[in-house]
Amino acid sequence: MSRKMFVLKVFIIVTVCMICVPVSMQQHKAGAFSNQVIQHGAVGDDVIELQSRLQYLGFYNGKIDGVFGWGTYWALRNFQYEFGMPIDGLAGQETKNKLVKATKYNEQHVKEQINKGNDFTHYGGVDLDKQKKAPQTGGGKQPQTSQPQTQKKQPPAANQNQAQTQNQAQAQKPTAANVPTGFSQNDIQLMANAVYGEARGEPYIGQVAVAAVILNRIESATFPNTASGVIFEPRAFTAVADGQIWLTPNEQAKKAVLDAINGWDPTGNALYYFNPDTATSGWIWTRPQIKKIGKHIFCK
Amino acid sequence: MLRGILIGILVLGVAGTAFWGYQEHREKNAILINAENNYQRAFHDLTYEIDLLHDKIGTTLAMNSRQSLSPTLAEVWRITSQAHNDVGQLPLTLLPFNKTEEFLAKIGDFSYRTAVRDLDKEPLTDEEYKTLTGLYEQSADIQKELRTVQHMVLENNLRWMDVELALASEEQPLDNTIIDGFKTVEKTVESYSDSEMGPTFVNMQKDDDQYKYLEGEAITEKEAAQIARKYSGFGENAEVKVTENGKGSDFGFYSVAITNKKTKQDANMDITKKGGYPIWYLLSREVDQQKISLNEASNKAVKFLKDNDFENLDLFESTQYDNVGVFTFVTNENDVRVYPDAIHVKVALDNGSIIGFSADEYLKSHHVREVPKPALTAQQARKEINPNVKVMQEGLAVIVNDLNEEVLCHEILGTLGNDTYRIFINAESGVEEKVEKLQNAEPVYEDVV
Numbered sequence: 001m002s003r004k005m006f007v008l009k010v011f012i013i014v015t016v017c018m019i020c021v022p023v024s025m026q027q028h029k030a031g032a033f034s035n036q037v038i039q040h041g042a043v044g045d046d047v048i049e050l051q052s053r054l055q056y057l058g059f060y061n062g063k064i065d066g067v068f069g070w071g072t073y074w075a076l077r078n079f080q081y082e083f084g085m086p087i088d089g090l091a092g093q094e095t096k097n098k099l100v101k102a103t104k105y106n107e108q109h110v111k112e113q114i115n116k117g118n119d120f121t122h123y124g125g126v127d128l129d130k131q132k133k134a135p136q137t138g139g140g141k142q143p144q145t146s147q148p149q150t151q152k153k154q155p156p157a158a159n160q161n162q163a164q165t166q167n168q169a170q171a172q173k174p175t176a177a178n179v180p181t182g183f184s185q186n187d188i189q190l191m192a193n194a195v196y197g198e199a200r201g202e203p204y205i206g207q208v209a210v211a212a213v214i215l216n217r218i219e220s221a222t223f224p225n226t227a228s229g230v231i232f233e234p235r236a237f238t239a240v241a242d243g244q245i246w247l248t249p250n251e252q253a254k255k256a257v258l259d260a261i262n263g264w265d266p267t268g269n270a271l272y273y274f275n276p277d278t279a280t281s282g283w284i285w286t287r288p289q290i291k292k293i294g295k296h297i298f299c300k
Numbered sequence: 301m302l303r304g305i306l307i308g309i310l311v312l313g314v315a316g317t318a319f320w321g322y323q324e325h326r327e328k329n330a331i332l333i334n335a336e337n338n339y340q341r342a343f344h345d346l347t348y349e350i351d352l353l354h355d356k357i358g359t360t361l362a363m364n365s366r367q368s369l370s371p372t373l374a375e376v377w378r379i380t381s382q383a384h385n386d387v388g389q390l391p392l393t394l395l396p397f398n399k400t401e402e403f404l405a406k407i408g409d410f411s412y413r414t415a416v417r418d419l420d421k422e423p424l425t426d427e428e429y430k431t432l433t434g435l436y437e438q439s440a441d442i443q444k445e446l447r448t449v450q451h452m453v454l455e456n457n458l459r460w461m462d463v464e465l466a467l468a469s470e471e472q473p474l475d476n477t478i479i480d481g482f483k484t485v486e487k488t489v490e491s492y493s494d495s496e497m498g499p500t501f502v503n504m505q506k507d508d509d510q511y512k513y514l515e516g517e518a519i520t521e522k523e524a525a526q527i528a529r530k531y532s533g534f535g536e537n538a539e540v541k542v543t544e545n546g547k548g549s550d551f552g553f554y555s556v557a558i559t560n561k562k563t564k565q566d567a568n569m570d571i572t573k574k575g576g577y578p579i580w581y582l583l584s585r586e587v588d589q590q591k592i593s594l595n596e597a598s599n600k601a602v603k604f605l606k607d608n609d610f611e612n613l614d615l616f617e618s619t620q621y622d623n624v625g626v627f628t629f630v631t632n633e634n635d636v637r638v639y640p641d642a643i644h645v646k647v648a649l650d651n652g653s654i655i656g657f658s659a660d661e662y663l664k665s666h667h668v669r670e671v672p673k674p675a676l677t678a679q680q681a682r683k684e685i686n687p688n689v690k691v692m693q694e695g696l697a698v699i700v701n702d703l704n705e706e707v708l709c710h711e712i713l714g715t716l717g718n719d720t721y722r723i724f725i726n727a728e729s730g731v732e733e734k735v736e737k738l739q740n741a742e743p744v745y746e747d748v749v
């Protein structure tokens with residue numbers, strides 16, 4: 001009887017060890033930055049780690065969203081100042097080393113919160129579990145202590161793999177995105193809709209051109225001053241008039257819009273364009289023509 | 301018996317169809333009326349605002365005290381922008397109605413420029429007063445024409461939907477009263493030439509003297525093709541097609557389309573005729589994964605600019621969109637950043653190659669400048685900003701202000717709460733030229749898209 005107990009105890013101890021050791025090793029390995037120098041505007045896992053570590057020390061008070069914005073920039077500069085390093089706002093090797101030394105980073109916890117869409121912070125010296133709040137819609141009462149969670153992942157090797165790839169796939173989707181100054185993601189979406197409806201059969205450059213015309217109109221004194229104003233101006237775009245604007249745009253249309261917003265104007269400041277095969281208005285032919293891209297002629 | 305049932309079914313069917321048709325008809329009418337009402341509202345708003353505009357310009361003429369002049373001019377500015385909005389809502393885009401829109405824009409610009417100016421120090425000049433008088437008379441004409449149209453619309457119960465139909469079926473002769481009325485308005489405006497705006501009136505629209513600073517000889521099509529080949533880096537596989545600009549362009553340029561015969565990638569590029577400067581270059585290809593960091597990419601962009609003889613540039617902004625890095629550079633002249641001289645570079649984060657380049661703004665504004673010494677010190681400039689803003693970074697910069705002039709400013713980056721602001725204080729006068737709230741990352745609303 002007692003021998004049986006002993007065997008059982010040994011078995012339990014061994015399994016516990018087997019579970020715990022890989023967990024701690026994994027955490028240790030994942031806890032360090034990759035080799036890149038992180039700079040303003042960057043997106044990704046390294047930025048999540050940077051923000052978490054800066055928050056651990058209380059330099060960063062914003063949301064940990066994986067986008068290196070102004071808040072992160074000032075936090076990093078303050079950190080560099082306090083630790084007597086050259087203040088350049090770049091997270092290079094030295095800065096990263098100092099950060100790793102000075103802080104703890106619980107990657108699993110942070111990633112988990114991000115994936116669940118929880119509201120959370122990562123300040124040092126406070127129990128991490130007290131620093132999170134589930135979103136209201138998610139019915140915030142899931143048991144979330146990190147220990148049992150990691151245990152579940154361990155035993156069968158195949159399962160572990162799966163869990164990891166899943167983890168990676170989710171981690172690659174940041175919860176925030178860079179947007180060009182003056183435009184929201186919805187503006188971009190709306191413009192992508194218009195571009196797709198108007199020029200989905202055109203080469204990429206022709207799509208950038210259509211987006212550029214929309215932007216030129218917004219800037220022009222003689223047109224409305226908003227993206228929606230320009231797009232929905234009655235009779236301005238055929239795609240709006242016949243409802244093609246509500247087709248779902250592809251990624252390319254969105255990229256074309258981003259390029260146009262970021263400063264590419266293939267049209268030479270055109271305000272109008274038309275397809276010479278289908279144009280119904282004689283007036284449009286009287287506009288001074290700048291160039292032809294794809295099927296469209298662009299005019300002033 | 302069977303016949304009876306059949307007839308019954310048929311009758312039911314006919315009645316059902318009739319009912320359905322009636323429902324559809326009613327719905328359609330409701331929507332038509334709704335659209336019509338929107339047009340009517342925009343139109344009547346427009347006439348009302350032109351009335352108001354005329355009155356307000358009239359009162360400014362009578363005003364002497366500067367304190368009352370500024371607010372009224374601001375009011376004029378507000379009204380023109382509203383009137384402008386209303387014009388935009390009318391289905392007139394394919395009517396030649398742009399002259400009226402331009403006219404509104406000009407009144408707006410003029411009133412804005414004079415309203416924001418310190419009229420105590422710089423009172424209205426005689427020229428400007430004359431311009432104002434001119435605008436007053438012109439707005440009277442427009443007001444009269446618009447009122448005539450409005451009267452006809454109300455008298456004959458005209459509908460804007462008919463205008464839509466008339467415009468849509470181009471074959472019919474356009475004898476619609478509304479269209480004719482607006483054509484008259486347009487003609488009235490057209491007769492005011494620009495010179496009546498007075499010589500001091502500088503158009504606030506985009507600079508039309510394009511690329512005036514460029515130097516060098518005109519290049520040939522062959523040379524343009526050569527330059528494009530160099531930028532694309534396609535080497536032997538390149539298939540190049542050069543086209544000249546259309547007649548309507550303000551400046552001469554070549555458009556070059558380059559196709560890589562092997563990879564089937566397309567690149568496009570515009571090159572100025574004078575001097576052969578690259579205006580923009582864009583390669584369209586998929587970038588599926590990130591292998592290099594944004595920082596490495598920015599170094600590639602710097603090297604690219606150096607290789608192509610763009611010098612003294614500062615990295616001003618770097619942003620990552622998916623797997624592409626976009627960088628903005630501005631000229632740095634003796635530690636003064638010149639913001640109008642902007643160059644954008646797009647770098648693929650998979651292999652660090654340059655996939656886009658735009659020097660449009662740079663080529664239009666870059667020239668040798670005499671940057672004056674700042675009259676105010678950084679210390680003094682700090683006193684001009686909101687005391688709640690925490691100053692984080694300072695520097696000198698040349699920007700284009702609201703009056704379209706290049707001015708030397710103290711640039712102050714500061715934070716207020718969680719937001720970062722970029723503030724420009726005129727280094728001559730201490731005027732707060734511009735305050736920008738810098739963009740924060742936007743949360744992704746996955747459920748929406």
